[in-house]
Amino acid sequence: MTPMIRLIAMDLDGTLLTDNKELPPDFWELANLLMSKNISLAIASGRPFHNIASLFQPIKEQIFFVCDNGSYVVEGSKELSINQLDREPIAKIVTKARALEKVYPVLCGKDLAYIENTDEDFARNALKYYQEFRVVEDLTQVDDIILKVSLCDLIGSEMNSYPHFQDMKDAYSVAISGQIWLDFTNLDGTKGQAIKKIQEYKDISPDETLVFGDYLNDLDMIQNAHFSYAMKNAHPQIRKAANFVTESDNNHFGVTATIKKLFSL
Secondary structure, three states, X not given: OOOOOOEEEEEHHHHHOOOOOOOOOOHHHHHHHHHHOOOEEEEEOOOOHHHHHXXXXXXXXXXXXXXXXXXXXXXOOEEEEEOOOOHHHHHHHHHHHXXXXXEEEXXXXXXXXXXXXXXXXXXXXXXXXXXXXXXXXXXXXXXXXXXXXXXXXXXXXXXXXXXXXXXXXXXXEEEEEEOOEEEEEEOOOOHHHHHHXXXXXXXXXXXXXXXXXXXXXXXXXHOOOOEEEEOOOOOHHHHHHOXXXXXXXXXXXXXXXXXXXXXXX
């Protein structure tokens, strides 16, 4: 029996995309079939809007984008939610990050990212996600709507930078978003909170929601859906938190294979 699913939310890196950053070959046909059945689709990523939207240009006006880990939510071209960080935590994060080895802060604005270091290794790892960026002398002086602060930690975010920000966890979301990424948003600017907004907007319950994720920034999104799937390649904590685990990893198109199985397609 096909479950009653009205919303499908998918993380990108390590989830929907392969390690080579490619979509499953059957994605477009499947997406159009799902939308024809009045099922809402949401792409939920730590990436900025301009980057995500460019990947889904053919269906951009028909789907939801949960950007910058949930601090910016868009339906097509319509803004549903903007969650701005105050300057005080931004300055604290940037100042502390500067003192850490191989850690480079990025301020994620709605339309533009800001960096103050052009180290070659950092630029190679970070700027593939930020086509629109500006180099500035001092990130603490940037005057813009900042949705998220990301730390690119070339040593490893979970063991290197994350322990230095434990004092901020009660007041802000401090999410390990990948092997080299640590992200900061407001507590109500997370993927899980964004999915709640979409659910309320469309009158969809968690029992009618299917989500896929692989890393720790997907945790509260996983917790806001009955049909919560950790990828086979997911972080152990995500596998533990999810109600289900995909049979295939991201490189073997675990998301589309699971959807096809659930809907008997």
